[in-house]
Amino acid sequence: MRRLRNSILRNCILAVALGGLPAAPPPADGDIAIVVRADVPVDNLTFAELRRVMLGDRQFWASNLKVTLLVRAPGAREREVVLKTIYQMSEAQFRQYWIAKVFRAEAASGPRIVYSNETATELASAIPGAIAFVEALQAPKGLKILKINGVLPGDKAYPLR
């Protein structure tokens, strides 16, 4: 009896804590979620803003919170989606872009390369301001999923897939 009461209480707290989450569509297979730490002061980005972040043109979330880009290594589907939809570049162009950016001192470094979704989410949790891309179904609970143009993964209008 006591266990049942605790379970109901826990579910209620979770529901309150998650706020509008029940209203969000379930993540669709193949959608790529953008994950950040809960303390990143952004919940939603327009696609143009997302591009600016990923291109290194916007390098701070807030005055004291630097953006750290985490991108999967070549061969991962997450990377293919990010390059095709956000960067709109080939692999070679992507490399060329970041070499030039660093050469011109427009960025201190290019995106950090990560070799698995687990590493991506671990680093996203550990590094303040980090932003990572993972299969929406694998997005961990502790990280915030950003909306793009007001929609979350699973929505028909969600662009990263």
Next chain:
Amino acid sequence: MIGTTISHYRILSTLGSGGMGVVYQAEDSRLGRTVAVKFLPESLAADRAAIERFQREARAVSALNHPNICTLFDVDRDRNDGRPFLVMEYLQGKTLKEHIDGAPLSLDELLELAIQIADALDAAHAKAVVHRDIKPANIFVTTRGQIKIMDFGLAKVTEAAMAADFGGDASDPSQMPTAVFDAHLTNPGSTVGTVAYMSPEQARGENLDVRTDLFSCGVVLYEMATRRSPFHGNSVALTFVGILHDTPARPSQVRPDLPAELDRIIFKALEKKRDLRYQSAAELRADLKRLLRDTDSGRISVGTEAATGSRSSVSARAAVRPPSGPQPAAAPSAPAAPTRPSSAEYVVTAVRRNWRATALILACVAVLAAAAIYFLSGGSAMNSLAVLPFVNVGGDPAIEYLSDGISESIINDLSQLPKLGVRSFSSVSRYKGKDLSPAAAGKELKVQAVVTGRLVKRGDEFRVNVELIDVAGDRQIWGSQYTRKAADILAIQEQISREISEKLKMRLSGEQKQRITRRATEDSEAYQMYLQGRYFWNKRTLEGVQQSLDFFNQAIQRDPRYALAYAGQADAYALLGDLNVLPAREVTPKVKAAASKALELDDTLGEAHTSLAYARLHEWDWTGAEKEFKRAIELNPSYPTAHAWYGEYLIVSGRFDAALAEINRGNELNPLSPVTNLALAARFYYARDYPRAIEQAQQTLAMDASFTAARVLLGRAWLERKAYAQAAAEFRKALQLSDGDTNDLAALGLSFAASRQAAEARKILDQLKERSQQTYVQPMWLAVIYVALGDSDQAFDSIQEAYEDRSTWLVYLKVDPLFDPIRQDPRFTDLLHRVGLN
């Protein structure tokens, strides 16, 4: 004693004797190796406590594993008379005392030996082992010039025993000052020679720490420098007075060719107060290394001017360096010294007078040179060598770069030798991981000798096994093993280089010897970063150039005076231009700045002159570029990049015959390098010899099918033969291999335009323009597509854009067949003029 067997050691002969006992050469019958057995004084045999202390100490000493410390294998007692004995590494060579008594040591040798001594002390002190009796008689110089410090820890044992004899407490050295001091003054067994190396605190019998060894080391250094003791009293008492109170003459006063910095180092080691002395052997070693580096780079002035503190523009190296080749023109204001024709000028004049003399003289020179090489090499001429990539035995990916890097570094060092053709790294890298015998590889590479190596990492140590193999006889000429800490990788490379050259019996002049062993940095981490940078640079890919730049930058951060790292940085920037990552107007100034910085630090660096030549070429300073290329080749004739890039210079200048000779020279050094082979294909292409260009490009692709630059050149040659399908196939393959590189996409567009598929060509033009919004697109690609489409105005617009970018392609205008359709246009003539190509 001779012929007897103690334990399992059969005594063979007497090696020497001294205050610490008699040393014998013996054979270890269990392991079948030759060892040295040292019996300690009989006075110790009766003292059980002393023996126990001795054994405890010996255990600590046996834990010292350092290449400059004589290894202690075993400690035991003779079953018959109970005398303790030590079993040690058997060394061949002579003591430092004997070495000093011979010819005076050169500054280089002095520093190199001193660094090894300091290194050994550092390793021992790190394990809390103090020698207490550092003196030339306890330091051995092997036949290979390696230092071995002997008798570590023994002085403590004997001193303690002596203190005990005098009634002191051996466990507390502070309890034995008077006894020991008096003992040294009165004991007839003590000699001036031994006392002369004592530190003041040792002489006073105070508690000792590692700094006592540093004082003794200072005395040894003084003696190495001057061949006399700094404290040479006629009696033990007077010697003590000298140690405690006197300041010896400066070494440079005794030997004026020594630098003042050496005086400072030795005097710091000889500080009476230990708090003012070097506090660690590492500190002493760092100063010695810095001096060696500065001496190598010619920055330390020597001689009486240096000793008196006056500035001298004549460096140690410059003073002995022979005049070398063409120098930059003197400033107009420089006073012109009266000159007379050099012997070379006499020869030239004579040759001009009689051309028949030319043939005769050249023939004589050739015969004499061949004879010289033959005789200098002891009867077997050896003038070609390949250093195969060292094998990373454990396959540890973290040290993969190191196995390549050591090989490459040795190649670079040996390439400095005259009369020795050393195959370039890119040639030999083909053999990496191949199961081919060294002799077979040597035959393929057409060399007489092959160097192979195996690298194993265990903990923080590297072990390197090296062999020099005679290709014809398939036999080992020489082999050696080096075990070093990771931080000592520089020493391994230097030692291997030197020993290989010795085996090749090249008669090196002083400067050549310095050049081969010159260390560009004393920071081994910086060196490792440089090696990693070169490793990635050699990949010639976008990713490779990015990583190489990271490593070169890190190397520079570690050692801001590391000239070679700046040359590497310049070369990485140059590749950014060549690969069209960035416009040349952004890249070339950085190439120039990095190359200039390298030359400021070391103006004898052929690599840096090559980088500067590249910058000058793309500044359209044609005269300056050629001068730098020639200087680079003069300084480092075996540097393949210098030949390849100078060959390119000659191609774009339209001097195809000279280019062919230069590129062939590069290919001799690099017979298996796709890069130099492609340079040959390019020479045929720009000389309009398309069949041979195609053949050569195909040969290049047979070496490396993923080399996209070769596919693009092959496609361009097919286009000139109007074989459009073959051309398009090559461009598509390149595009696929490069993951969508813009250059390869543009090449495909060119093939569409040339084959009259205008719509397809324009689609690609649109894609290129779209790409140019985010990443650099070489405007010359647009220009050549427009030329092929017959749109001259658009072509000239793009060329103008390229001109503003100072595109690297512009230097090809004079010879590039893609511009033939607009070559007669006055705008083209004007362009050639502006680039300095008319």
